Amino acid sequence: DAGVIQSPRHEVTEMGQEVTLRCKPISGHNSLFWYRQTMMRGLELLIYFNNNVPIDDSGMPEDRFSAKMPNASFSTLKIQPSEPRDSAVYFCASSLRNTIYFGEGSWLTVV
Amino acid sequence: AQSVTQPDIHITVSEGASLELRCNYSYGATPYLFWYVQSPGQGLQLLLKYFSGDTLVQGIKGFEAEFKRSQSSFNLRKPSVHWSDAAEYFCAVGAGDSGAGSYQLTFGKGTKLSVIP
Numbered sequence: 001d002a003g004v005i006q007s008p009r010h011e012v013t014e015m016g017q018e019v020t021l022r023c024k025p026i027s028g029h030n031s032l033f034w035y036r037q038t039m040m041r042g043l044e045l046l047i048y049f050n051n052n053v054p055i056d057d058s059g060m061p062e063d064r065f066s067a068k069m070p071n072a073s074f075s076t077l078k079i080q081p082s083e084p085r086d087s088a089v090y091f092c093a094s095s096l097r098n099t100i101y102f103g104e105g106s107w108l109t110v111v
Numbered sequence: 112a113q114s115v116t117q118p119d120i121h122i123t124v125s126e127g128a129s130l131e132l133r134c135n136y137s138y139g140a141t142p143y144l145f146w147y148v149q150s151p152g153q154g155l156q157l158l159l160k161y162f163s164g165d166t167l168v169q170g171i172k173g174f175e176a177e178f179k180r181s182q183s184s185f186n187l188r189k190p191s192v193h194w195s196d197a198a199e200y201f202c203a204v205g206a207g208d209s210g211a212g213s214y215q216l217t218f219g220k221g222t223k224l225s226v227i228p
Contacts, residue, residue, distance in 0.1 A: 098143050
């Protein structure tokens with residue numbers, strides 16, 4: 001199995017620009033999660049999809065963040081406009097039967 | 112709501128020495144328990160998990176963990192540490208049913224392991 005695939009792996013962007021992070025979950029998994037990792041706050045759950053439907057988006061920091069899952073094999077996390085404090089590692093993860101598998105992460109730097 | 116405590120922020124051990132990383136959780140029922148490892152610049156890799164049954168679980172890379180309900184603990188152990196084990200280790204507690212849209216996974220703050228050659 002290819003595992004959870006994320007792109008881009010690294011992104012450097014200027015403040016105010018739109019950032020789109022992409023994720024392909026493991027085939028057959030019916031839950032998808034977006035996490036953010038920073039030194040200060042550790043791992044935070046941003047949003048959780050089940051069968052392509054957003055279940056819990058209470059962790060999304062503000063309206064600048066949005067996430068979609070148009071089908072079972074693709075999800076995006078969008079930040080518009082981006083700010084320096086959004087610099088972090090963003091992980092996508094998927095699960096089947098309560099075991100969550102993580103992608104390698106998208107390392108975002110906003111300057 | 113569940114919570115996870117990893118009391119040790121940073122541990123240093125010599126190569127070949129034994130290792131125990133502590134994890135305590137708070138949850139009303141028997142949770143799902145996990146240990147993940149994160150090497151620098153990498154994602155989180157699942158080391159092992161406990162759902163039910165035998166309280167001593169074996170994982171990858173020679174790691175094991177023991178679930179102790181009376182102590183609300185799920186400590187990670189390895190009898191002989193290798194230099195390549197230097198990484199950050201996260202304990203996590205899951206509750207609910209991800210397939211039913213009611214899952215919650217809570218992570219500890221992590222323990223960074225350094226290995227002295």
